[in-house]
Amino acid sequence: MVTLKQVAAHAEVSVQTVSNALNAPYRLRADTLQRVTRSIELLNYRPNRNARSLRTSAVELVGYCVPSWPNGRSHLVMDVFLHALCTAAESTGRHILLFTAPAGLDGMSVYDDLHARRLVDGFVLSQTQTHDPRHGWLKEQEIPFVSFGRVWKETTQPGPWVDVDGAAGCATAVRHLHETGRRRIGFISWPRTSGLAGNRLGGWRKACRELGLPATAQLTVHCKEDSIEEGVRATARLLDADQPVDGIVAISDVLALGALRELNRRGLRPGVDVAVTGFDDSPLATVVSPALTSIRQPMDEIATELLDLLTSSTPAPTERLLQPHLVIRGSSAPG
């Protein structure tokens, strides 16, 4: 392995000069720089990251805990998110280090350890839960982090975050359904305790009211879990009401797929008789027919902002709310 020393000898300068050629080229005289650069290329020198990190105590690695969901449920857009995260990290010379940890406070010793052993500089959190304890803990330990997702139901946000405006996304879906002639739009949600669900539900309610559409409690169903079956059940309820819905905004693609299934079972045509939208634009959206209209999160932008906030010092705003956008497909607009 070629070291600075060897390059220095080859270029007939001191070791520090070679280091400067890489880290502070403006310090070198033009001809020296060129000579050193030539030696670097000739010898195919690559700086040893461990030595550098030891000296500077910055590893340029960002920890990301790979989420594991209960009972075999999987993270449908993880590959997109991770790809975006990697690309964003690499654009600033960093990389992503994966690890696993138990959920909640139990996992914090893992975070602590990774940071203390200097395997990572900081963390990107995702799958943020309502009352998520990780954020406060990390803040207290002064371990750098940034969160994808606000911590709901806390008075103050314990640290920087990037989030997608779920309320705006759902409002957009409602307006889209209204524009295509729907006048009674239901909302299929998660449990009431979920802050994320509350936010999105709020967006649906606000848009309905602004458009003069009903936004009553009968038009919202809170599902126990994010499953097809629950989506089916919720849809049945919305269709069996005194005044059945002609549009459904679901809080997830999975629940939306449940809605489509129930429509099919009843011989109702999705997109024609009843319009349906989902959330996340996961791979599921395009495997059904008609394909599912869904709200897509801007993953590249999210990843860039996350890694930006992780480094930026406090003066800059540390909260960024990004706009999702609606991907319209056959389930809401046939043809």
Place this chain on the structure above:
Amino acid sequence: MVTLKQVAAHAEVSVQTVSNALNAPYRLRADTLQRVTRSIELLNYRPNRNARSLRTSAVELVGYCVPSWPNGRSHLVMDVFLHALCTAAESTGRHILLFTAPAGLDGMSVYDDLHARRLVDGFVLSQTQTHDPRHGWLKEQEIPFVSFGRVWKETTQPGPWVDVDGAAGCATAVRHLHETGRRRIGFISWPRTSGLAGNRLGGWRKACRELGLPATAQLTVHCKEDSIEEGVRATARLLDADQPVDGIVAISDVLALGALRELNRRGLRPGVDVAVTGFDDSPLATVVSPALTSIRQPMDEIATELLDLLTSSTPAPTERLLQPHLVIRGSSAPG
């Protein structure tokens, strides 16, 4: 940050003794060990990984290139695979470092760089392509790696690999369909050029012959790409043949979903009129109704073997073929 030096001072021993307490405790007298251990715990000392790596030139990090697929297609089981990989790595004190790289030879400079800068010790390759150039290149550079997936259509395997016996998986699917009364089983495949497809097709053919079932060219369809639409088209062909099939083994869940869609369109009941199986047991398998029977790869085992082979020196066998297993659902066995 607490260092060895401080622990040494606290325990009133030399720095090296503390190092030994962690890396070679058998060298210490019992009482010394206990005293040092107590100091370590008291001061909450964590060894600095960068310093250690600098000295030993082993970083305990394994690089994994996050796959990006053409035209927005996504890797449906990536979260499961990555979770397994992380867990396996952590069980031996290692971690996974993610990165992105262009496909094929163009990306090799990225691999080279990561290794030369000592960011990783080696690589786990996946999405192995027929004639994949990465393996040979890495071998030539003497960069440690292990491959998930054999390199098809090469005379010798350029390095250690772990793979799933796709032929056996498809044969199992065929036997399962035979047991449930199917007598004319089609195979929906990828392009002829794919070695992986050839392997799985071979499994189907062999099982059919052994059971006395037809395995003619009319019973196989080679799709251009892995899409629902191609699955639909292929299924139409299998159903429109002089002697229509009563069972379909598809080489992927996506193609299988195409099959289900075409059956539904024709009013044929999946699992009753025609049985269908997929491959990978992706999240797609459980969002359709009836749910899709699918061949699941043993991800935990794969991950463990991969990381095992990456470290093990040459004497041990460097090729491991693992058995997948069939997850039976309604698309092949109603009720």
Place this chain on the structure above:
DNA sequence: GCCTTTACTTTTAACGTTCAAACGACCGTC
């Protein structure tokens, strides 16, 4: 012509760990 400044380069000393060799104490041997 002397002093100050500027521009560039080198020297010195870390960063926190582990390897290899040296050391000292104790034991048993002859």
Place this chain on the structure above:
DNA sequence: GACGGTCGTTTGAACGTTAAAAGTAAAGGC
């Protein structure tokens, strides 16, 4: 009582880099 061996511990050096200080030479000011 000198000798070799074993056990447990310490010493010294090194891994490859960068920060900070020191050095040198040329240029600029008066």
